Amino acid sequence: MDWKLLGHAWAVDLLSQQIASEQVRHAYLFTGPRGVGRQRLALRLAQALNCTNPPEPGQPCFSCSTCTRIERMQHPDLIIVQAEEESKGLKIEQIREMQRSLALAPYEARYKIALFLNFQEAHPSVPNAMLKTLEEPPPRVILMLTADDPDNLLATITSRCEVLRLRPLPPETVAAGLQNLWGIPAEQADLLAHISGGLPIAAVDLNAAPEALERRNHWLEDFCNLLAASRVDKFAFAARAARIAKEDKEVIPLELQTWISLWRDVVQSTAGSSVPLVNTDWSAQVKEIAAHVGFTQACQTLTLLDDTLNRLERSNINLQLAMEAMLLEFPHLQLRN
Numbered sequence: 001m002d003w004k005l006l007g008h009a010w011a012v013d014l015l016s017q018q019i020a021s022e023q024v025r026h027a028y029l030f031t032g033p034r035g036v037g038r039q040r041l042a043l044r045l046a047q048a049l050n051c052t053n054p055p056e057p058g059q060p061c062f063s064c065s066t067c068t069r070i071e072r073m074q075h076p077d078l079i080i081v082q083a084e085e086e087s088k089g090l091k092i093e094q095i096r097e098m099q100r101s102l103a104l105a106p107y108e109a110r111y112k113i114a115l116f117l118n119f120q121e122a123h124p125s126v127p128n129a130m131l132k133t134l135e136e137p138p139p140r141v142i143l144m145l146t147a148d149d150p151d152n153l154l155a156t157i158t159s160r161c162e163v164l165r166l167r168p169l170p171p172e173t174v175a176a177g178l179q180n181l182w183g184i185p186a187e188q189a190d191l192l193a194h195i196s197g198g199l200p201i202a203a204v205d206l207n208a209a210p211e212a213l214e215r216r217n218h219w220l221e222d223f224c225n226l227l228a229a230s231r232v233d234k235f236a237f238a239a240r241a242a243r244i245a246k247e248d249k250e251v252i253p254l255e256l257q258t259w260i261s262l263w264r265d266v267v268q269s270t271a272g273s274s275v276p277l278v279n280t281d282w283s284a285q286v287k288e289i290a291a292h293v294g295f296t297q298a299c300q301t302l303t304l305l306d307d308t309l310n311r312l313e314r315s316n317i318n319l320q321l322a323m324e325a326m327l328l329e330f331p332h333l334q335l336r337n
Helices: 009-020 038-050 065-071 092-102 125-135 171-182 186-195 200-207 210-227 231-247 251-270 280-292 295-314 319-328
Strands: 027-031 078-081 112-116 141-147 162-165
Touching (some): 009 038, 009 162, 038 065, 038 112, 092 125, 186 280, 295 319
16 A cells, blocks of 8 residues: 555555455554654545545545545544644643534545544643543544653553554665655755654655754754863853743753754764764764763763753753753863864
8 A cells, every 4th residue: 555655554554454344443543753754644544534536445546635635634524633832732622622523424524533633742631531532432433643652641542542653764764765755865865864863754844944954053063062162151151042042942952952862873982883873964073072982971971961951841940050060061072073
């Protein structure tokens, strides 16, 4: 079956066979890291279920009105339930509205689909409100949920769904797909595949946002400069980070995640690992850093970065002080590259 997906062939085979044999489940849970393609797989399943001109059972045509509208998430029988921009997580009011809509028969499609995005962010009251609907959905209704990890959901939710765990793909598989499906040049495709950590949708999104790649390079330059910076310069950077966080609190954690990605490459290099680097375009800097720090010090610095990121994400701490404390513990290195 060709569902025009990069990877996850096993999931496509399973779902298409269920459709062909008329053994479709009433609820599905697609899990995996953001960017792995869980939402896209759910939409492909909705297309395969409702396509009006399937080439064969379980295979959408991608060209009929139903397939094209589901692709755009604009079909009347496709209900998208996701957090509103000004809030974090699904709310109980959204669930009740969805339940009222599901009580009505499909307008035109074979199945009415309710797609819940990032269900792990739902308000604590939402899962209990969903249980009856998950247990006994109305006729001709299929529920689909996406989440990062089933362990972050109540067992009463996961037990009522068929769980499909999507995992990152080998970088070479992602790179080949980027070239063949999206026409991305080989060198760029290889870089995107590694930076994304084998997450195909994340790689495609990066390709569509060159400013994100420029920002990443700027952050990595910051990081390497800070390894050689004076105490005064480190304090100045921490103060600037605090000012940035007041305008956008997501920026500094994202920058730390980028630093962590590079430093994990350093740890692997000091360990003599054969695992390919993530930041292939910064391999010279990674090798130079690894030549000046041992495995133990590399691991200690990685722990320092991880701990600081966790503190920033999970508690209301003074960001400037946290950054100062972290930067003062950095190894002091003068890099040539």
